[in-house]
Structure formats: C-alpha cells, structure tokens
Amino acid sequence: MPFRSLLDRPRLVDVAVAFLAVSSAVGIVIGFALVGDGPTPTVLSYLLALVGGFAVLARRERPLTALGVVVAARLTMSWTGGLESALVPAAMIVLFTVARSGDRRVSLGVSSIVAICMTIVVSVLDSDPFIFEFLGGSAQMLLPIAVGEAARSRADRIQDLIDTEAQSRVQAERMRIARDLHDVVAHGLSTIAIQSGVAAHLLAEDPKQAKEALEIINTTGKESLEELRTMVGVLRSDEEVPLRPTPADPNDLHDLIEGASNAGIAVTTDIEGTFPSDAGDSCVVAVHRIIQEALTNVARHAGAAPTHIGLRHGTHNVELTVVNKAGDTSTAVVASTGVGIIGMKERAETLGGSLTASPEPSGGFAVRATIPYNLRK
Numbered sequence: 001m002p003f004r005s006l007l008d009r010p011r012l013v014d015v016a017v018a019f020l021a022v023s024s025a026v027g028i029v030i031g032f033a034l035v036g037d038g039p040t041p042t043v044l045s046y047l048l049a050l051v052g053g054f055a056v057l058a059r060r061e062r063p064l065t066a067l068g069v070v071v072a073a074r075l076t077m078s079w080t081g082g083l084e085s086a087l088v089p090a091a092m093i094v095l096f097t098v099a100r101s102g103d104r105r106v107s108l109g110v111s112s113i114v115a116i117c118m119t120i121v122v123s124v125l126d127s128d129p130f131i132f133e134f135l136g137g138s139a140q141m142l143l144p145i146a147v148g149e150a151a152r153s154r155a156d157r158i159q160d161l162i163d164t165e166a167q168s169r170v171q172a173e174r175m176r177i178a179r180d181l182h183d184v185v186a187h188g189l190s191t192i193a194i195q196s197g198v199a200a201h202l203l204a205e206d207p208k209q210a211k212e213a214l215e216i217i218n219t220t221g222k223e224s225l226e227e228l229r230t231m232v233g234v235l236r237s238d239e240e241v242p243l244r245p246t247p248a249d250p251n252d253l254h255d256l257i258e259g260a261s262n263a264g265i266a267v268t269t270d271i272e273g274t275f276p277s278d279a280g281d282s283c284v285v286a287v288h289r290i291i292q293e294a295l296t297n298v299a300r301h302a303g304a305a306p307t308h309i310g311l312r313h314g315t316h317n318v319e320l321t322v323v324n325k326a327g328d329t330s331t332a333v334v335a336s337t338g339v340g341i342i343g344m345k346e347r348a349e350t351l352g353g354s355l356t357a358s359p360e361p362s363g364g365f366a367v368r369a370t371i372p373y374n375l376r377k
Contacts, residue, residue: 014060021090022053028086039082048073052087059097064110067094071118078125091118092144099148108149115141192217216262250275250284253291253309260295264304265324267295273313280374286347287311287320287371290355293340294322294367302326302365317353317372326363344369 026049033041052073059066070090078084098111119137126133199213247255251274257267275284291309298307302324310321341357348355348369355369 018056025049096144096148263299
C-alpha cells in the first residue's frame with residue numbers, strides 16, 4: 001500500500017505508531033535485562049512499558065488522557081526502577097500530538113509545562129548530575145512540541161492558501177455568471193421594452209405593425225427564457241462546461257445583427273479576415289458577447305441609433321469596434337449604470353486583451369477592443 005494511502009487512514013497510522021511505541025518501550029526494558037549493567041527490570045517495568053506504549057492508541061481521540069497515562073507510567077518507572085528512558089518515544093509522540101491539537105495557546109502551554117515538570121522529576125530521581133540530566137531531558141521533550149507547532153503552522157498556511165484560492169475561484173465564477181446573466185437578460189429585455197413601446201404606440205394606428213412588434217416580443221422572450229434555462233442547467237451540472245456555448249460558426253454575426261434589427265437598430269459591418277481554426281473558444285465567445293452587449297447598450301441608451309461593427313483579424317488577435325451615431329437619448333429605455341461596460345472590460349482583460357468605451361466627438365459612442373486568439377494547444 002502506498003505511503004500516502006496509509007496517511008489517509010488515520011486509525012491504521014495510530015495502530016502503527018502505537019506498535020512502534022510499545023516495541024521500543026519493551027525493547028529497551030529487555031535490553032537492560034540482557035545487558036545487566038544498570039537498573040534491573042521487574043514485572044512492573046514490563047507492565048508499565050506496555051501501558052505507556054498502548055496509551056499512544058488514544059492520542060488522537062483523547063490526547064490529554066494519553067499524555068497523562070504516559071507521564072504517570074514514565075514517572076513510576078523512574079521512581080521504581082530507573083527505566084524511564086523506555087517511555088521516551090511514547091512521551092515524545094503524545095507531546096507532539098497534544099501540541100498539534102485543540103486550542104493553540106492551551107495546547108502549547110499544557111504540553112510545555114508537562115514536559116518541563118516531567119523532566120524535573122526524572123532529573124531529580126536520576127543518579128546523574130541534575131543540570132546535565134535536566135538540560136538533555138528538556139531538549140528531548142521540547143523537541144516534539146516544537147515540531148508539532150511547526151506542523152500546525154504549516155497546515156494552517158496550506159489551509160489559508162486553499163481558502164484564498166477557493167475564494168478567488170468562487171469570485172471569478174460569480175463574475176462570469178453575472179456577465180452571462182447580464183448579457184442574456186439585458187439583451188432580451190431591451191428588445192422587449194423597445195418593441196412593447198412600438199406596439200403600444202401603433203396598436204390603434206397600425207395594427208399590423210403592432211402585431212409584428214408583439215411577435216418579436218414573443219420570439220425574444222422565448223429565446224431569452226431558453227438561454228436562461230440552459231444556463232441554470234449548466235449551473236446544476238457537475239461537468240466542466242462553459243456557461244455560454246461557443247457559436248457554431250465563429251465568423252457568423254447573423255444572430256447578433258438580427259437581434260439588433262428587432263430592437264430597431266440599423267447595423268452595418270466591415271469584416272476583414274476570419275478567426276483561425278485553432279482560435280480559443282474563450283476568444284470567440286468574448287467577441288460575440290462584447291458585440292451583443294455593445295448593441296444592447298445602443299438599444300437601451302441611444303434610441304436605436306445606426307451602428308457600425310468592424311472586425312480586423314490579425315496574426316495574434318482580433319480588433320473589434322462597435323460605433324454608433326448620435327441617437328435620441330430621450331427614447332432611452334433605462335439610464336446607464338456602467339455595469340455592461342465593466343463586464344465587457346473584464347471579458348477582454350481576463351483573456352489578456354484590452355477594451356475602451358467612450359463617447360465620440362460626433363456625439364455617438366464607440367467600443368474598441370483587442371482580444372488575443374488564445375490558440376488551442
């Protein structure tokens with residue numbers, strides 16, 4: 001079984017660590033018995049070695065209890081037979097665990113105090129000079145606490161990075177959804193608002209033209225609802241699919257121009273070149289959505305002024321212009337909030353391009369953008 005797979009099974013890890021603690025404790029006691037030079041092990045020594053070693057099993061669920069059992073067993077061994085070194089590995093393991101678990105200040109305080117007090121008692125009971133025993137024992141017991149704190153700090157930093165990345169992704173996804181929703185809703189509602197005004201005005205004077213306006217409203221409303229249903233379906237899906245599908249023909253602006261015509265806008269085009277066959281979907285979608293938003297803004301704020309669309313395909317990017325003539329602002333559907341322009345800029349800049357939107361000296365308005373192709377690899 002791979003090492004990483006073992007780490008993903010904490011209970012198995014606890015059993016393995018406890019086995020090492022018991023093995024080392026009993027092995028050290030047996031070593032003293034075989035060497036015969038030093039303290040003589042007793043039955044109590046073996047029993048305490050087993051108790052202290054197996055206490056490590058509870059370190060994850062009850063770290064303080066495990067620490068108390070190990071410390072008590074070690075001090076008893078030091079008092080009765082001078083074999084406290086057998087439980088040094090077990091003590092280091094539970095001190096490491098306590099330092100990593102629970103409240104940070106409490107864990108560090110408790111583990112440090114216990115380590116120092118345990119070292120003082122062991123040093124007093126040991127036959128070696130107190131200062132040397134205390135310094136060596138303190139370093140031995142404080143080391144796992146320092147390692148535990150370092151491990152906790154590293155885990156906290158990793159979690160912070162994960163949280164920051166997750167928040168960034170969520171925010172980016174929210175912005176993407178907001179842009180797409182704005183494109184769908186604003187375009188459809190602008191057309192509906194304009195045509196409903198036309199229908200209301202002509203209902204008595206020209207019923208036939210009023211009927212045509214109502215049919216456009218009906219068609220536009222159905223299309224907008226269908227796009228919204230599609231978007232909601234994508235949001236509910238677990239699959240990695242774009243919120244807005246790439247146009248079947250990247251170079252075909254017919255649907256955009258037809259939508260603008262339904263809103264009463266006379267559109268002319270001047271297109272040089274075509275999208276490369278390996279142009280990224282993100283570039284194609286961005287160009288179409290920027291054109292759509294620009295035309296929507298004309299309908300909403302410029303009284304359906306005549307508009308010109310220009311596309312210049314270069315080697316590495318496409319240059320886009322949407323310029324409308326001065327319109328009758330008194331017929332504007334809604335006041336400008338600037339959200340649409342912000343969304344267009346974000347689309348362009350997200351792909352490494354740029355976009356400007358500003359009034360023209362002649363009184364019209366121009367949107368100019370440069371979008372890299374972001375060729376597929």
